[in-house]
Amino acid sequence: MTTVKNICCIGAGYVGGPTCAVIAYKCHDIKVTIVDVNPTRIAAWNSDKLPIYEPGLDKVVFDRRDKNLFFSTNVDGAIQEADLIFVSVNTPTKKAGMGAGRAADLAYVESATRRIAQVATSSKIVVEKSTVPCRTAQSMRTILEANSTKEIHFDILSNPEFLAEGTAIDDLLSPDRVLIGALQTPEGIKAQQALAGVYQHWVPKDRVLTTNLWSSELSKLAANAMLAQRISSVNALSAICEATGADVDEVAYACGRDTRLGSKFLKASVGFGGSCFQKDILNLVYLSEQLNLPEVAAYWHQVVVMNEYQKKRFVRNIIKTLFNTITNKKIAVLGFAFKKDTGDTRESAAITLIKDFIQESAHVAIYDPKVEREQIYMDLADSGGVVDTRQQVEKQVQICSNAYEAAQDADAIVVVTEWDEFRDDQLDYAKIYAGMHKPAFLFDGRLLVNAPKLRKMGFKVNVIGKTELAGTA
Ligand SMILES: NC(=O)c1ccc[n+]([C@@H]2O[C@H](COP(=O)([O-])OP(=O)(O)OC[C@H]3O[C@@H](n4cnc5c(N)ncnc54)[C@H](O)[C@@H]3O)[C@@H](O)[C@H]2O)c1
C-alpha cells in the first residue's frame, strides 16, 4: 500500500480548512498544506482570528499550525510537493448559461484540475472532495490523462464530505462513515487504500466505506436530498398541524420513535438553509433531467418547492397576525445564520424573510451572535444590479449588538435561528416584553421557546406547527 506523506488541499473554505486541519491534527506524520487563490482568506487562516467560526476549530488549527499544518497561496508549490491532493473548491449553482439555476458550476473544479495537470512533476492521487454531479471524476480524468506521461500518473478518487456546519469538528473527529470511491482497477484500488490509510489514523476501519467512483459521487447528493426531504416532509406536516390543532413536535416525536424512521432531522422550522441542501438537490434534479428522468426530477424538486412555501407561509402568517400590515412596524429578528453555532449565512431563511419584511416597508432590527454586520448588509442588498438597494436596506435595517436592543420598541419578535442564547431560560423575556409595543407578538420559527410560559407574561406567541389551542376541542 502507498503511504501518504504529503497532502495538499486546494480550497481553504468551510470544508477544506476544517477537514484538512483535522487530518493534520490526527496524522502528525503527514505534512498538510491548504492553499487558496484568495490571499485574504489565507492571511486569516494564518492569524489569531480564523476566517470561519466553528466550535473546536481554533484548538485543532492552533495545535498543528506551522508544525505539520500550513496555509499558503503558493498553489503550484504545494501541488508539486504533494502525493495526494484534495480538490475542495466551491461548486455553486450556475447563475447563467446552460442549466442556470440548477446545474452545479464546475468551473472552479476544472480550473483546479487543469492547474494540477499543468504543474505536477510527479504522480499524484487526486481526490474529489467538493460535491459534484455524478460522473464528474470522468471529466477530471480526461483532463489529467491528457497531461500524463510515462513518469507521471494520476489516480482519481471521490471522497465526499458529510460534515455539518456548527458541528464540523465533532463530525470530522468521529464520522458516521468516510466514503471513498475509486475506479475498480488495480491502480484505483491501491489509491483507495492509500487514502483509507490516512483516515484509519483515527477512524475505525468499519466506518471507512469503499465503493466505485460513481456510487460515491451519487451518495453525496443522495444523502443531502434525503436529509432535506425529511425536513420538507415535517414542514409540510407543520402546515397541517396549524390547521387541525395537532402539534408538530408531538407528531415528529411519535413518528421518530419508530426505529425505522429515527428521530433525527424531523425538527420543523422556517425552512432549511445553508450552502448545500438546495444546491445539491437542484444538482440532482438537473442530473435527472439530463438522464431523461422527468418524474425523478420532479420528485426531488418538490423538496425545494416545499422549502420555499414554508418560508413564504411563515411571512404571510406574520403579516396576517399583525393586522394585515407591517408597514412602519418594527420587527426584531433574532438570528441571521442558517443554523446555530455558525456565522455562515449562505441561503439562510433569514435572508428571504427579511427581504419580504423590507418589501412590506417594515423596519427590521437584527441580532445574531456570530454574523458580522457587513455580511448582513451584503446579503440583503442587491448591489451591482440595475438598481443598487444598499442605501434603502441600510435605512430600513438596523443591526444590533444584543437581543434587548433589537426588541426595544418592536411590535414583533421573530426567532429565525435556534441559538441557545434565545431560549427562554437564557434570555430575560420579561424585560424584553416590558420594552415592546403592545400587543407584543413573538413568532417562533424554530420551536425554541416555551410558548405557554411566554403567553403568561403577556406575549402573543405564534409557533410554527402549533396553534395556541392545540389539543383542545
Ligand atoms: N460547507 C459545507 O458544510 C460543505 C459540506 C460538505 C461538502 N461541501 C462541498 O465542499 C465544496 C467546498 O465548499 P465550501 O463551503 O468549503 O466552499 P467555500 O466557498 O467556503 O471554499 C472554497 C474555496 O476554494 C477556493 N478556490 C476556488 N477555486 C480555486 C482554485 N482554482 N485554486 C485555489 N483555490 C480555489 C475559493 O477561493 C474558496 O476559498 C463544495 O463543493 C461544497 O458543496 C460543503
Ligand SMILES: O=c1ccn([C@@H]2O[C@H](COP(=O)(O)OP(=O)(O)O[C@H]3O[C@H](CO)[C@@H](O)[C@H](O)[C@H]3O)[C@@H](O)[C@H]2O)c(=O)[nH]1
Ligand atoms: O431537523 C432539522 C434539521 C436541520 N434543519 C435545518 O436544515 C439546514 C441544514 O442543517 P444541517 O444539515 O445541520 O447543516 P449543513 O451544514 O447544511 O449540513 C448539511 O449539508 C452538508 C453539506 O453538503 C452535509 O455535509 C451535511 O451532512 C448536511 O447535514 C439548517 O438551516 C437547519 O436549521 C431543520 O430545519 N430541521
